Amino acid sequence: MAHCNRLKILALIFLLIKSSWFIQNIQAQEIASEASTKIDVMLKVVLSEDTPLELRLANAKLLLQDPEAHPALLDVLNLPDNGNHTVAKRIIAQAIATLKNGDYPSPEGKIHLPLTFIEPLSNALMSENVELASWSAKALVRCHGAVAEKLSDMARDSNQILTHRLAAINALALIPGRDSVLALAEILNDNQPQVQNQAARGLAQMLYLPEPLDITMFQERILPQVREMNQERFLLWQVDRKEAYIQNLNDQISQYKQKVTFWQKKYFDAKNEQFNLLPDSREKLNFLNKFLTDSSENLLRVWALQKIAAWSDTAYVRSGEITDDLIELLIPLINDPDKQIRALSAVSLGKLNFDKASSASVALLEQLQKEEDPHVQAMIMSTLGTFGYAPTLDVALKILDSTDSTEVVIYATRAIGRICAAQPKTIPAEQIQKIAVQLPKVYSRFYESEEICSEIIQTMRRIAEQEEFRKQAEKDFRDILIKSLDDPRVQVRSQGVYACTRLLRRDVLPLLLTEPRNMLNDEETTVRFAVILAAETFGGPNQLDLLRERLLIETDRSIAQRIEETLQTILSSMNFKQIYQYALRYQNSSGEIEQKLLQDTIRILWDNISQARSAGESIDPEIELFALSHLAETAEIKNQPDQALKWYQNLLKLSLPQAQKDGFREKFLSLTLNQPDSDKLVSAETELKELLPHKPAALELIRQSCEKLKITDQQELLIRARIIAALISPLPSSKYPNIESERFWKSQISAITSALISQQEKLLAETGKVDQDCIHLIQQLDARLNQFPFDTEPEKQKEALIKFRQILDLPMASPPAEKPEADLPKAPEPKPDKTDNNTDENVVKPVESSTNPRAN
Numbered sequence: 050m051a052h053c054n055r056l057k058i059l060a061l062i063f064l065l066i067k068s069s070w071f072i073q074n075i076q077a078q079e080i081a082s083e084a085s086t087k088i089d090v091m092l093k094v095v096l097s098e099d100t101p102l103e104l105r106l107a108n109a110k111l112l113l114q115d116p117e118a119h120p121a122l123l124d125v126l127n128l129p130d131n132g133n134h135t136v137a138k139r140i141i142a143q144a145i146a147t148l149k150n151g152d153y154p155s156p157e158g159k160i161h162l163p164l165t166f167i168e169p170l171s172n173a174l175m176s177e178n179v180e181l182a183s184w185s186a187k188a189l190v191r192c193h194g195a196v197a198e199k200l201s202d203m204a205r206d207s208n209q210i211l212t213h214r215l216a217a218i219n220a221l222a223l224i225p226g227r228d229s230v231l232a233l234a235e236i237l238n239d240n241q242p243q244v245q246n247q248a249a250r251g252l253a254q255m256l257y258l259p260e261p262l263d264i265t266m267f268q269e270r271i272l273p274q275v276r277e278m279n280q281e282r283f284l285l286w287q288v289d290r291k292e293a294y295i296q297n298l299n300d301q302i303s304q305y306k307q308k309v310t311f312w313q314k315k316y317f318d319a320k321n322e323q324f325n326l327l328p329d330s331r332e333k334l335n336f337l338n339k340f341l342t343d344s345s346e347n348l349l350r351v352w353a354l355q356k357i358a359a360w361s362d363t364a365y366v367r368s369g370e371i372t373d374d375l376i377e378l379l380i381p382l383i384n385d386p387d388k389q390i391r392a393l394s395a396v397s398l399g400k401l402n403f404d405k406a407s408s409a410s411v412a413l414l415e416q417l418q419k420e421e422d423p424h425v426q427a428m429i430m431s432t433l434g435t436f437g438y439a440p441t442l443d444v445a446l447k448i449l450d451s452t453d454s455t456e457v458v459i460y461a462t463r464a465i466g467r468i469c470a471a472q473p474k475t476i477p478a479e480q481i482q483k484i485a486v487q488l489p490k491v492y493s494r495f496y497e498s499e500e501i502c503s504e505i506i507q508t509m510r511r512i513a514e515q516e517e518f519r520k521q522a523e524k525d526f527r528d529i530l531i532k533s534l535d536d537p538r539v540q541v542r543s544q545g546v547y548a549c550t551r552l553l554r555r556d557v558l559p560l561l562l563t564e565p566r567n568m569l570n571d572e573e574t575t576v577r578f579a580v581i582l583a584a585e586t587f588g589g590p591n592q593l594d595l596l597r598e599r600l601l602i603e604t605d606r607s608i609a610q611r612i613e614e615t616l617q618t619i620l621s622s623m624n625f626k627q628i629y630q631y632a633l634r635y636q637n638s639s640g641e642i643e644q645k646l647l648q649d650t651i652r653i654l655w656d657n658i659s660q661a662r663s664a665g666e667s668i669d670p671e672i673e674l675f676a677l678s679h680l681a682e683t684a685e686i687k688n689q690p691d692q693a694l695k696w697y698q699n700l701l702k703l704s705l706p707q708a709q710k711d712g713f714r715e716k717f718l719s720l721t722l723n724q725p726d727s728d729k730l731v732s733a734e735t736e737l738k739e740l741l742p743h744k745p746a747a748l749e750l751i752r753q754s755c756e757k758l759k760i761t762d763q764q765e766l767l768i769r770a771r772i773i774a775a776l777i778s779p780l781p782s783s784k785y786p787n788i789e790s791e792r793f794w795k796s797q798i799s800a801i802t803s804a805l806i807s808q809q810e811k812l813l814a815e816t817g818k819v820d821q822d823c824i825h826l827i828q829q830l831d832a833r834l835n836q837f838p839f840d841t842e843p844e845k846q847k848e849a850l851i852k853f854r855q856i857l858d859l860p861m862a863s864p865p866a867e868k869p870e871a872d873l874p875k876a877p878e879p880k881p882d883k884t885d886n887n888t889d890e891n892v893v894k895p896v897e898s899s900t901n902p903r904a905n
Contacts, residue, residue, distance in 0.1 A: 088118045096125070096137050105137075109144035119163065126169035130176055138173055139181040145170075146187035167192050171199060174220060175213040182212075186220035197224050201232035204248075207240065215247050222251030227283040230255060230275055237264055256287070257294035317352055324356065330371045333360070338378060347387055354382070354393040361400040372402050380409050383416045383429075391416065392428040399432035410438040417444055423454035430457075434464030437471030442480055449491050458495060459504045462488070466508030473515040481518050485525035492529060503540035506533055510548035522552055534560065539573045546579035555587040562595055569599045577608055585615040590627065593619060601642055617649055625657040629672045636679075651679040670703055677703070681716070690720050694729065701736065707743060714740040715747060722754035725768060730775035737776055738784065745786030748794070751776055755797070760804060767823070770801050774829035799857060802830045806857075810850050817843045819850075831857065 094100050094108040112118040122141055128134040145166070170192065173185035189196050203209060203217035218236070221229045233248045233255070249262040256271065275283060327333045337360075340353035361375065375397075382394035395413060398406045410433060417429045426448065433441040445461040452458060465484055469476060488505055495501040509530060513522040530552060533545030546568065549557045561568045561580050568580045577599075584592050596612050596619075603609040620628055632654055635647035655676045658668055681696035697717040701710060714736045721733040740747045755772060758765040777794045785791035805827050809819045821839060828834050834853045838845050 142184035142188040174216045182216050189220045190223045218247045257290045351389050358397045361397045383412050388422045392425045395428040395432045399435045407436040423457045427456045427460035430460045430464040434467040439472045462504045462508045466511035470511040473517045485521045499538040503544045506544040506548050510551050513552040543575040543579045550583040574605050581611050620653045628654045
């Protein structure tokens with residue numbers, strides 16, 4: 050019973066195995082049938098006359114990759130030549146010849162068709178159809194290496210038809226390797242000249258030799274080298290020759306291009322010169338228009354439009370009489386077949402008068418909607434953005450959503466920003482909402498591009514600047530803009546500062562200036578500059594210390610200058626009491642930068658004091674004294690005496706302690722004596738009279754100034770005379786500190802007057818005229834010397850000068866005929882005076898005379 054069961058189980062297993070085999074066999078048959086059907090379908094496509102050649106060729110290549118399809122292809126290749134069969138055979142040969150490594154499965158990864166293809170392809174090589182023969186020769190190269198021997202035999206066989214031998218030579222020339230070269234070398238001496246020539250041509254091509262081949266040179270120099278090489282060495286040598294040949298060709302091409310470029314430049318230089326010599330704009334326009342309308346050479350048309358683009362950028366064209374004609378010429382070129390022409394026409398329109406050129410906006414937008422070239426799209430959007438043409442916005446948004454071109458994204462974004470800035474009141478809120486939603490998406494999609502991110506942030510800034518769009522910008526841009534402040538990329542960070550400043554306004558300063566961010570210390574100058582502009586726009590007293598600290602360490606001069614200007618702007622917005630408290634910080638500073646800050650602060654303080662006084666406010670004398678004394682001191686340091694005198698005059702108007710006021714009077718007097726003129730000396734006289742009762746020694750300042758002036762120098766003598774006439778002569782005796790001082794100064798007046806009279810006597814003798822200013826000065830020195838006859842003859846004037854001498858008890862001048870003295874006349878030496886011990890040789894001594902009772 051158990052035995053029977055075992056038999057049943059074995060029988061069942063056998064049946065299952067048999068069934069499995071049967072099923073697999075059926076499946077294999079189905080797969081084979083399916084494969085066979087597929088091959089048949091593809092072969093029918095290859096043979097179909099109604100199918101395009103490209104599709105027939107593609108199917109032939111696919112069949113070649115399937116070894117099971119090879120028999121079917123061989124059947125076609127063995128068909129006799131007749132019409133469509135010939136075309137089909139040519140397609141298969143072409144497919145074999147154009148297969149790439151990797152298309153055909155082989156262990157080496159290279160294409161080696163089976164030997165079975167050699168015979169039919171060799172037969173096709175001898176076809177009367179030139180195309181079939183040519184492709185068959187190229188296809189044979191892809192077959193097994195044994196084909197070279199077959200082709201060699203065929204080429205050498207003098208009994209073969211000539212065309213077949215030539216076809217075999219052509220095929221041999223396509224097979225790289227030493228054997229092919231040796232085979233062709235054997236038939237260089239063939240009886241058939243055509244065979245010789247074809248073999249020579251093939252060798253020249255294989256070995257990259259000049260054509261026609263120098264057969265003697267080849268046989269004597271190259272052929273022995275080839276015979277000594279093995280196949281591997283030959284192939285390396287052949288590759289080296291190929292590289293040298295290609296390099297030579299590249300050199301020749303480069304030289305040719307240089308020549309072409311040289312002559313093109315010469316040609317266009319001549320055209321440029323011709324253009325520049327044309328007398329007016331109308332003739333220039335007609336000249337360029339001929340190239341655009343009459344020339345079929347695109348290079349000339351592009352040159353003409355490039356010239357127009359450059360020409361359009363000049364002021365006299367933008368506002369000239371030919372602007373309308375130029376616009377009319379450019380508008381049809383917006384849709385020119387050539388992309389360069391389209392781009393340049395858009396660029397040129399963007400440079401012309403906006404009001405007039407914007408008439409091209411409709412044509413530009415129409416072209417933009419159908420334009421496919423990214424660069425042209427970018428240029429059109431740039432011009433439409435320049436025109437502020439609002440209908441561009443929808444198209445620009447669609448392009449932004451679909452393009453991958455960096456250039457297009459940049460110009461589309463820029464155009465959106467410019468249009469929003471130019472037409473804020475005409476753009477619907479719904480459209481701004483679309484823009485506000487789209488820009489962050491584009492920012493995220495192109496985040497890797499610093500240039501695009503920077504441009505998008507600039508556009509966000511332009512939108513945020515418009516009051517109509519601020520709420521939308523706040524909602525959609527805020528997060529991106531604040532994050533951009535920490536972006537590692539310089540352009541993005543700096544543009545982020547500008548945009549945040551426009552969006553957040555005064556609230557931006559805590560973001561920019563609070564540690565640890567504090568962007569005043571950013572390593573990039575462009576970022577620091579943007580931060581300083583924000584501080585200049587919205588900063589106040591709280592930012593002064595931060596800016597000052599940055600200024601003390603700033604190395605970039607332009608940034609430092611901007612910080613100084615920002616500090617001045619903030620200070621100017623404060624009242625004079627606040628400025629005074631701020632200035633007190635610097636008064637004991639010795640650093641150059643802080644001293645400069647102090648000077649700027651004092652100047653602003655004084656301006657605010659002046660404004661407050663004009664407004665009727667009361668000024669704290671302490672603050673006014675602080676400002677004026679610093680201003681005067683600074684002017685002296687800068688060697689600006691006129692400005693210093695102005696500040697001292699203001700100081701002397703203040704209610705000050707006597708000692709302090711006298712100190713300022715003394716400085717005022719000292720400055721006046723250094724550069725005396727009539728107005729200054731009048732003021733100095735007043736201050737001297739006020740000063741002498743408290744400081745009699747002030748006369749010593751005048752004496753020291755006079756002693757520095759040489760009496761032998763005509764100009765210095767006059768200066769000395771003016772000082773004494775203005776400051777000493779008007780003094781009453783009561784103002785002198787003592788009798789000795791009065792005696793000294795009166796002797797000085799007498800001697801200076803004498804010197805000036807002698808000078809005028811000499812001048813009158815030489816020229817017949819006197820110097821009226823000098824005569825007036827003489828009269829100021831001594832009030833008795835008046836009524837000089839200016840309008841009389843020289844003799845009368847001479848008598849008047851003599852009378853002046855008599856009044857002063859002076860001796861007569863030397864006769865005019867005598868030799869003139871080298872120096873101005875000096876007074877005689879006085880007798881020793883125990884009250885006057887001054888021995889300076891430059892001090893004018895009092896005049897002695899036997900007729901002068903005071904001298905006796």
